[in-house]
Amino acid sequence: MALDEAIATSVRKGDSPPTLRLYGWDKPSLSLGHFQKASDINTEYCGANGIPVVRRPTGGRAILHDKELTYSFSAKTDEGPFSGSLLDSYGKISRAFALAFLKAGIQAYTRAKRERGKVLAGSPLCFRSSSFGEILIDNRKVVGSAQKRWRDGLLQQGSIPYRYNEERLRGVFGVEKIAELRKYMIALEEVLPGLEEDGFKEKIREAFEETFGISFLSSHPSLRESLLALELQEGKYLQREWNHLRRVPPVFR
Numbered sequence: 001m002a003l004d005e006a007i008a009t010s011v012r013k014g015d016s017p018p019t020l021r022l023y024g025w026d027k028p029s030l031s032l033g034h035f036q037k038a039s040d041i042n043t044e045y046c047g048a049n050g051i052p053v054v055r056r057p058t059g060g061r062a063i064l065h066d067k068e069l070t071y072s073f074s075a076k077t078d079e080g081p082f083s084g085s086l087l088d089s090y091g092k093i094s095r096a097f098a099l100a101f102l103k104a105g106i107q108a109y110t111r112a113k114r115e116r117g118k119v120l121a122g123s124p125l126c127f128r129s130s131s132f133g134e135i136l137i138d139n140r141k142v143v144g145s146a147q148k149r150w151r152d153g154l155l156q157q158g159s160i161p162y163r164y165n166e167e168r169l170r171g172v173f174g175v176e177k178i179a180e181l182r183k184y185m186i187a188l189e190e191v192l193p194g195l196e197e198d199g200f201k202e203k204i205r206e207a208f209e210e211t212f213g214i215s216f217l218s219s220h221p222s223l224r225e226s227l228l229a230l231e232l233q234e235g236k237y238l239q240r241e242w243n244h245l246r247r248v249p250p251v252f253r
Contacts (some may be wrong), residue, residue, distance in 0.1 A: 001031070002232035005057045006011060006225045008074040012153030015116065015224060018075040020208055024200050025065045027052070028168055029128065033060040038244040045171040049242060055243045058157045060146030064172050068161040078152045081212060086149050092211070094157055097143060100207035104200055107193055108137050140186035161187040162195065174209055 003021075010016040032038060032055045041062050046053050051064075073093060075082045082089040094110045101108035111134050135143040145158035164187050188195050205216055212249055221229070241247040 001056055002237045003221060003225070004072040004074075004155060004234055006219065006229035007072070008057075008148075008153060008155035009228060010151060010225050011074040011076060012221065014076070016074075016222065017217075018149060018214075019073070021072045023070050023072075024068065025070070026076075026110065028064065028066045029054065030164070030172060031056045031063050031065060032243070033058070033062065034148065035059055035246070036061055041172055042174055043244070046214075049168070049171065051168070051172070053243055053244060054158060054178050054237055056146065057153060058146035058148040060144070062173070063144055064157045064165075066161070066165055066168065067157060067163045068159050069197065071158050071160070071204070073156045074153065076153050077149065082154060086154075086161065088117040089149075089154060090145070090147060090156070093144075094135060094143075096208045096211040097160075097209060098157075100200075100204040101135065101137075101142075103203040104192065104195075105206060106137065106188070108135050109140060110135055137186050137191055139176060140182075140184055141187065142186050161185075162197070163187045163189045 007016065007019050007021060021113055028049075028051050030041060030051055030053045032041070032053065034056055036055075038053070040055070043053060045051075069083050075089075077083055077089070081092065091110070098108055098110050134141060134145065144154060145162050147154055148158040164185070169181065188200075209215055235249055236242050239249050241249050
């Protein structure tokens with residue numbers, strides 16, 4: 001989370017170009033949406049089972065990150081293709097991912113309307129519902145995404161599960177009827193067994209390049225981004241004030 005925010009900061013300042021980051025997790029971990037209450041999830045279960053809990057800089061609801069591909073995308077919004085509304089930029093990014101699924105041989109589509117009401121607000125689990133621009137397979141959500149937007153830039157983060165651990169989902173979210181969740185969420189290995197992860201990442205790269213007419217340069221985080229990420233990690237993302245209470249520690253005020 002700290003590195004995603006650091007890269008977004010660098011992009012907003014013009015020190016880095018628009019950046020797509022693809023990564024995974026070394027252990028099951030839980031991320032809360034920026035405005036979400038920590039009481040929405042079973043923190044005792046997380047602690048007892050070694051599941052770290054962190055609050056994202058982006059909105060949305062909780063995601064249990066495990067066997068998945070996670071992405072972050074940062075770009076400026078004061079000019080260029082993402083200078084429109086939040087929904088406009090969300091839709092453009094979703095179209096790139098939909099093309100990546102198509103290239104991988106998966107028939108996916110983007111939702112064309114916003115979801116409202118109890119379904120959207122009633123569950124702490126991100127994959128329980130889908131809204132405008134989110135990607136579905138057989139009417140089930142396959143990518144959970146959320147965006148943070150500043151005057152001069154955006155950060156969008158998302159989760160693409162390869163497979164689920166139903167026991168962990170039940171423990172974290174207190175969901176008794178996991179079978180019901182299968183009506184709303186799907187993992188890639190359900191539709192494409194034997195999915196080659198590096199190959200899928202390459203499809204995403206190709207899809208973004210085609211969608212936006214650009215060419216990516218493979219790169220590691222810059223020294224400036226890495227140093228800022230360490231500062232954010234120690235002063236914000238490892239702090240209980242942020243992760244459980246959504247209060248930024250005084251050093252960042």
